[in-house]
Amino acid sequence: MEEPNYKDVFKKDKILVEKFKLNDNYKLKYSGKKYFLKTYGCQMNEHDSENIKALLEDMGFESVDDYEKADLVLLNTCSVRENAHNKAFGMLGRFKHLKEEKKDLIVGLCGCMAQEEGVIKEIREKYKFVNFVFGTHNVYELPEIIDKAVMEGKQEIDVKSFGDRIIEDIPVRRENSFKAYVNIIYGCDKFCTYCIVPYTRGKEHSRRREDILKEIKALKEDGYKEVTLLGQNVNAYGHDLYNDYTFGNLLEDVAKEGIPRIRFTTSHPWNFTDKMIDVIAKYENIMPAIHLPLQSGSDKILKSMGRRYTKESYLKLFDEMKEKIPNCHISTDIIVGFPGETEEDFNETLDVVKHCKYDNAYTFIYSPRENTPAAKFKDQVDESVKEQRLQRLNKLVNKYFLENNKKLEGKVLEVLVEGKNEKHGYFGYSKEMKLVNFTGKEIEIGSLVNVEITKAKTWSLDGNAK
Ligand code: 5AD
Ligand code: SF4
Numbered sequence: 001m002e003e004p005n006y007k008d009v010f011k012k013d014k015i016l017v018e019k020f021k022l023n024d025n026y027k028l029k030y031s032g033k034k035y036f037l038k039t040y041g042c043q044m045n046e047h048d049s050e051n052i053k054a055l056l057e058d059m060g061f062e063s064v065d066d067y068e069k070a071d072l073v074l075l076n077t078c079s080v081r082e083n084a085h086n087k088a089f090g091m092l093g094r095f096k097h098l099k100e101e102k103k104d105l106i107v108g109l110c111g112c113m114a115q116e117e118g119v120i121k122e123i124r125e126k127y128k129f130v131n132f133v134f135g136t137h138n139v140y141e142l143p144e145i146i147d148k149a150v151m152e153g154k155q156e157i158d159v160k161s162f163g164d165r166i167i168e169d170i171p172v173r174r175e176n177s178f179k180a181y182v183n184i185i186y187g188c189d190k191f192c193t194y195c196i197v198p199y200t201r202g203k204e205h206s207r208r209r210e211d212i213l214k215e216i217k218a219l220k221e222d223g224y225k226e227v228t229l230l231g232q233n234v235n236a237y238g239h240d241l242y243n244d245y246t247f248g249n250l251l252e253d254v255a256k257e258g259i260p261r262i263r264f265t266t267s268h269p270w271n272f273t274d275k276m277i278d279v280i281a282k283y284e285n286i287m288p289a290i291h292l293p294l295q296s297g298s299d300k301i302l303k304s305m306g307r308r309y310t311k312e313s314y315l316k317l318f319d320e321m322k323e324k325i326p327n328c329h330i331s332t333d334i335i336v337g338f339p340g341e342t343e344e345d346f347n348e349t350l351d352v353v354k355h356c357k358y359d360n361a362y363t364f365i366y367s368p369r370e371n372t373p374a375a376k377f378k379d380q381v382d383e384s385v386k387e388q389r390l391q392r393l394n395k396l397v398n399k400y401f402l403e404n405n406k407k408l409e410g411k412v413l414e415v416l417v418e419g420k421n422e423k424h425g426y427f428g429y430s431k432e433m434k435l436v437n438f439t440g441k442e443i444e445i446g447s448l449v450n451v452e453i454t455k456a457k458t459w460s461l462d463g464n465a466k
Helices: 043-058 082-101 117-126 139-152 197-201 209-221 247-256 274-282 299-305 311-324 343-356 383-406
Strands: 016-019 034-039 072-077 106-111 132-134 156-158 165-168 179-183 226-230 261-265 289-291 329-336 360-365 412-421 425-430 435-439 448-456 461-465
Touching (some): 034 043, 043 072, 072 082, 082 106, 117 156, 132 139, 139 156, 179 209, 247 274, 299 343, 329 343, 329 383, 383 448
Parallel strands (some): 016 165, 034 072, 072 106, 106 132, 132 156, 179 226, 226 261, 289 329, 329 360, 435 461
Antiparallel strands (some): 412 448, 425 435, 448 461
16 A cells, blocks of 8 residues: 655656556456546546546446446546645545445545645545545556455555656557547656646656557557647657657657647647747648647746746747747636736736737636645735636637637638537537537548638637538
8 A cells, every 4th residue: 555755756767668467357357337437637637537447447347427326436636726626525525425325336536636645644534435546657556456445345545656657558448539649758847836746747757759659550540530649748758768859859750650630738838849840830730739838927927936938938939839830829828816926917917918819728716736835935816816817817818719710710621520519510629729610411520521610709610511
C-alpha cells in the first residue's frame, strides 16, 4: 500500500519503459458485473479513462450509464480547481447513499485528486466506504488493486508518486473510431505558482518517439481521421530523452504519417519554437487551431505566476503565428483574480484580449490549490471582485467569438462529422476547431464533409452539407 508523496514525485533518474500484460488471474474474473465510470477534467483524464475502461472490460465488467445499476462505481477526478474537487466529493456522497442499500457496491476513486495528500487523508478518515483508490501514475495496476479490495474487504489505497516510469501497451477502449488521443509526454516541470498539476502528474517524462509513431501508424491503418497529441506541455517533448529531437521534429514525423487531421494540446507560450511554427505552417494536415494559454496580460501577475514570458513576448509570438501559419486560429486560457491582481492588472489582460481577438477562450476564477505557492500569497482577491472581473472578461471574449464566426458566413468549411442531434441534423468540428451544426442527407459519422456556413453564433456555426 502506497500513498501520494509530494517529494518523491520529483525524483527522476532514468526513465524506465515497461510493457503492460494483464495477469491471467484477473481475465474475465468479474464477468456479469457492471461498472459506472465518471470522468472529470482535461483530455489527459479522458484518455486515462479509455485505458481504465479497457482494463475493467478485460476483467469482465460491462459498462452502464446509470450508476444505480452498477456493481462498481469509479470517479476519475480532477484537482485543477476547487469546483471539480467539490463535484467529485458530492458524487461520493451519492455513492454513500447507494451503498447503504446495496452493501456489495464497490466504490473507487482515481485521477488527479488521488495524488493529493490531503484528499487521501480525508478518504481514509471520513470516506471509509470507499473501497479503493489508485493514482495517475499507476492506472495499469487497477486489476490488482480492485481485486485486492474485493477479496480482502479492506480499503485499498495505492497511489504511486513517480515521474520516471512509462508503461506501454496498456489496453485502450477509444471513445470513437475516427478521433483518437495519443499521449506524448506526461507531467509538467513548469511549476506555475497557481497550478497543482506538477504535484498530481509529476515530472515531465516523454514517451519514446518509436512508441508514439507506432501508435500513430496503427491509428492510420485503422482509418482514424484525427489524432490529438497530448501533454501538459507538449512543447517540452523529448528534452528528457534526446539531445536534438524536439516537439517540432515529432510533429513533423507525425504529419508525414498522413493522418488527415493532427492537433496537439497544450502548448506553453514560453517555449513555442520557430521550428514548431514552421512545421505547423508547412503541413496541411496539422490543424490551424492552436491553444496558447495567456493566463494574464499583466507582467507583474505573469511574474508572480511564474509564467516566464511577458505581455510583449506573448504578443510577439501571437503575431508571428498569425503571420506565418495560414488561416491560424488561436484559443486561450485566462485566470482572473490571481493574488495581487489590481484593476490595472486586469485591464492589461483585457488589452491583450482586444489585440488577440481569440477564437475561443476558457476563462477561470483563480482557485487556491493545496500545496501550491500562490495559495499562501497574502493579497488574495475578494470573491465578489473575481466574479465581476470574470463577467467583464466573458463579455469581451464572447464579442470576439461572434465577430470571428461572422467572417465565416458564406464560406465552405471541412467538417469531421461527430454525430447527429435532433435539432440540426448533424454536428462536427471544422479544421479551425469550430463547432458546426448542419443539415445533410445520409452522412456517415466519422467522415469529412464540406459544409457551407449559413449563420454564425457565438459558440457555433450553422450550415448545410454541400
Ligand atoms: N485556479 C484557476 N484556474 C486554474 N487553472 C489551472 N490552475 C488553476 C487555478 N488554481 C487553469 C489555467 C490552465 C487551465 C487548464 O486551468 O488557465 O491553463
Ligand atoms: Fe485536472 Fe490538471 Fe489533472 Fe487534467 S491534469 S485532470 S486538468 S488536474
